[in-house]
Each structure stands twice: as structure tokens, then as C-alpha cells.
Amino acid sequence: MRSEIEIYDTTLRDGTQGHGISFSVADKLRIADRLDAFGVQYVEGGWPGSNPKDVEFFAEAKHRTFKHARLAAFGSTRRKDISAAADDQVQLLIAAGTPVVTIFGKTSPLHVREVLQTTLDENLAMIADTVRFLKAHGKFVVYDAEHCFDGFKEDTPYALATIHAAEQAGADIVTLCDTNGGSLPGEIAAITRVAREELRVRIGIHTHDDIGLGVANALAAIEAGATHVQGTINGYGERTGNCNITSVIPILHFKLKKRGVPVESLPLLTELSQFVDETANLRPNPRLPWVGATAFSHKGGTHVNAVQKVLSSYEHIDPGSVGNARHVLVSDLAGRGNIVMKAKELGFDLANDTAHLKTMLATIKDLEHKGYEFEAADGSLTLLIRRVLTGAPPPFTVDGYHVSMRSERGSSVCEATVKVRVGDQHAHTVAEGDGPVNALDAALRAALVTFYPHLQSVRLTDYKVRIIDSTTGTAATTRVLIQSSDGATEWGTIGVHENIVEASLQALVDSLECALINSAAGA
Ligand SMILES: [Zn+2]
16 A cells, blocks of 8 residues: 655745755746646745845746646744734745645744744744634645754743644644754654654654755654655755655655656656756756766776676666666776776667777777766767777868957957868968867867858857866866857867867867767767
8 A cells, every 4th residue: 555645835935945946936836837747746936024036936836737736835833922914924835825834833932032033832822823814815825844853852831722722723734844954863753753643633744854864754753753854956955955745755755655746757757857957047956866967987997897797786866766877987996897898878789798898998988098087078988989899980170270359459269270281171261269269169060160160059058177186286187077068968178288279179179070970870
């Protein structure tokens, strides 16, 4: 039997407290749509009382219909010594027009006395009045018990009195919050069990990741009887972040055999994670469990050999079940198995014992010794494997180039000249740019576009320079990594040289050669 655990997403509210996270109203609406399509039960859209942008979000969201999710507006209990109806912040919650309203209230006597500067009784009245007022307006009410676990440790009878006040006033869910994120799974489980025995309503859990236990703590509460879990996509949130529901969702399904989101959504998890990162304009964290780019990467030679033989031997789950993929890293640790699997990933069928394989392995090891690194340079690796396997000549060659820089009225201008050969035809072009690499890129494209017009759509999306070998002090080597995209696919290429312009040119040439191969393969 599968029990149901409700997923409550707060990426758009608690998640936006995170460092470097900012969403426009349009971004928030797009994310809400995606979360709904994915199948979470609640989407918390924002805090209308603290943020005019959130008021605008709710005004826009009113015109949308959601298939799975119910939209929640977030706020606090009424202020002390006034009625709920007289509190502007509470009125804004009603005005948001959402079916669900989530309010937080104080659990800890210390917070009541020192932060609210009111009496313990008034705090109980603030909780009960606000819940009752929202219920009278037809809202489904989630009560978030702030600093709940700290409050329980400080004064259990009072902490219980606060959640009883919420339940008796009609709250539909009582969520226990580890607001400071410093609790341990054992404490979370024990306190959740007490709350479970005391209350009849559904118990929720809201944790933060301050000591790296956000997900573990949420699961401890679920195993102790909570059936509603709050968190954010990719663990966005203040300080070190919130409970990462991108981990909670697959753990519920695959490890605890409990039902959270619709089964058919699980293979879309990696895509959802990437979509939210893209919308937040953040580089995806490759080390994220389940959805990260390296979550199913294999590097060590023995591992790769074993994985090749028995797929499950070094993987806790099939990467495809969450929409991720297995990657094989090629490095000097690697044995032949790595290259074979990498070649397969790139579409070449290669037997384990061919002479080609020996040549590739030797070439890669030699290049790695010189400072090349193919883990982020799939594109260059594809070219290398192709060259060995097909012996085909490159589609174009750069016969020569010249880069110069001058200063004009205080700003610097770079100019590059490139001579390119395609078959027996030649092109000779000049271009200007912000810097030498930019000018070189522009000149190279200008030359090649006359032969290959679709190169127009290729964009450089990232350019990274690293100085390696710097300990020798004399001839430091420069490694350039370029990410490129044609809108449909993305690839990485590499160049290594003592001269940064030469290293960049190598990576640029590989990038454009890959674009030509990709378009040929796609055609
Ligand atoms: Zn929080």
C-alpha cells in the first residue's frame, strides 16, 4: 500500500530568500505552471504583505487554472493587540484570492517575549484569531509553527498549546518548522511523534539545511507520521538553503515506496531542476543528488569496467528513472572501458580490444599530461574519437591569423585577421571585437559562414580560462574551455597552450567543427 505524502513547494517564497535568487513576476508564473504540470500539491507563490511584486503575482495568477496544484499565499498571524480584520497584512492574504493561505506563528516562549514583546496568552489568541478569520473567509489554512522544534525543547507544554490553538481554530494542516535548521533527525522524529499523538489534523514538516540535514530531517518527520512536506526545488533558500524537494520526491518514491507526485512525473525531475536553475539564471550544481550532471558519472577505471558489466553495480538507481543520464568521465584514471562507453555515448560502437582503442587511449593520456581535460569538453573528445575512427580530414583549416590591439580615445579595440581554407577554397577576413578572443571568434565565423551559413546560429555560452602548471613559475600553460550552443544542443571544447590566444583558437576551431558535425548528424 502506498500512502500519500503531500508536496508543498515554496521555491517562489522561501526559495527567493536565497543568495542570488531573484524572479520576475513572469518567471514566477512560468515556474508555478511547471510545478503544477509536474504534479506538486501546493505552490506557495509569495508573501503579499512583504513584497509588492508578490501582490502583482497573485493578481496575475488569479486568471490561471492549475491542474494539480493549489496556490498558497504566505503571511503571518495578526499583529498583537488588534483584530485579525484590522490587520492590513491579513487582509492582503484574503485579497490574494488563493484557495490556500499559509500563516506562521510563534511556538517558542522566548520569541513571544523577546521578538513579539507580548504575553504568551496574546500569542495564542493571535494564532487562533487569525486561523478563524481565514477559515471564515473560506480558506484552506496551513499553519506553520515557526521555531517549532526549538520551542518544544524550550517549553513543551507551551509549544503544544500553540499548535492546539491552531487546530482548534480550524487549521487544516499544522506544519512543524525547523526554522534555524539546526536540529538532528532523532529530535525531529521524537517531537513529530508527540505532535502526531496530540493532534488530529495532518502534520507537515518544513526544514532548513543549515547543518546539511534539511532532507534527512524532513524524512525523519515523515517516518514519524508527517504526511505533508515543504521545500524548494534544488534546495534554494536562505543561508545554506531549504529542504531540497528535488531529493525528497525521488526518495519518497524509490526508497520509501510512498506516493508523492504522479509516477509519470519522476522522469521529468532533472528537467524541472534545470528549468528552475535556468529561470533563476544560475549554473546548475553538478553535484546535486539525483539530478546533478555528475550524479551518475563514473571516473575510476575499475568502476567503469564494473558498470559496463552490471549496470546496477555502482549505481543506486537507474539514472533514467529521474530523467538523468549516465556519464563516463575520461581521465588518466580511466581504463579502456571508459573510452568504449564514452564512444557509445557519442554514437560509435567500439569493441573493447581494437587497435583504435589503444591509439585513442595513448592520445588522450598524452594530451592529459599536457594539461587537456576532457571532462567538460565532450565536443573535443568527440572530434578526437572521430579522427581516430574515420581518419576524415577536418572540414576546414586555419592557415594563419593575426591579432592586434590598439587604444582609441581611451577605449581599446582588438582586430583579428584570419585565413581559412575549405577544400581548395580560401577565405581571408577581418573583424573587430572587445578583446582578442572575441575578435578572433568574429573573424573566424565571418570566414566560415560563407561556406556554412548555419554556423550563424552557434553561440558561445561560456568561456573559462585557467592557468595550469603555475607552480613551475616559468612557462605556465593556459587551458581554455568553451561551451557552445546552437539552440538545440550544447557542447564543450578545449584548447591548451602557453599563449591564451592560441589556446582560445584551438577551442574555437573545435567548437565550430563540432557544430558542423552536429548539424550533419541532425540533417
Ligand atoms: Zn523556512
